[in-house]
Amino acid sequence: MLSREQIEFYNENGYLLVENAVSPEELAKMHQITLDFIEKSRNVTESDEVFDLDKGHSAENPRLTRIKLPHKQDPYFWQVLTQSRITEILRQLLGDSVLLQTSKLNTKAPDGGAAVEWHQDWAFYPHTNDDMLACGLFLEDVTEENGPLQVIPGSHKGPVLDHNSAQGVFCGAADPDDPDFDIDKAVTLCGKAGSMTIHHVRTLHGSAPNRSDRARMILFYECGAGDAWPLMGAGNYLQRLPQGEQWADVMDRVIIGEPALQPRMEAVPVRLPLPPSPDIGSIFKVQESGGAKSAFG
């Protein structure tokens, strides 16, 4: 459970770092499952439904940016989300109805694993209200050297920055020279394996390349209140499904309670992630193919 001070800190700053978010047993099991997936990726030569490959990936030297939708790849990731200390933290921050928006396991390979350019998750998937957040569970220690998450405190109360590039497409990254982007305020979130970051859906965040000889493994669960419904963007795939499947998809993502059928509409700033970049396979591909300007030199 979070203390009142932690909740106040999150509300004020739009992020939080929590230690021991899961038990040592849960951590060890998730870590092992992740290593097994990286092992399996040796047989893969192109990014697919499960693996997002980083430059230089090969059978001899597996290099992934990401394992996609881990909660669908192994039921244990879903079990931890719905039956652990994380579940109670979500209840405290989002209430008695909570849905998973998406999950991803960013495994940033050693020696140069790709940066994630600064962005707001909200730019990818605006909803009817912004009671949404991302939990980032460290499956291994995260240090200054291996590409930790960085956040701009208080940015969740500011504008949605322009995430379109000079090419005129949604590139999933803010322009480092945007006057509303004060990089000097950045806070770096490091910690022991088992620690967990929480950032609000509008908090500006990013992470540098992995400059160490160890992987940087963070499992992200991105969640929202059950009365926040997608406007456009990442949740848009729902509209392509037949109605019965739309509903089944929503119900498959219920973490706590039930979805509300009366969306809560709030006067939140919104930009739509359009037109799309040429490759929408992952944030790494959106940023690269969309021509994002790098903040990490």
Ligand SMILES: O=C(O)CCC(=O)C(=O)O
């Ligand atoms: O892996 C990271 O450092 C950040 C990930 C992130 O923000 C994302 O995938 O949207």
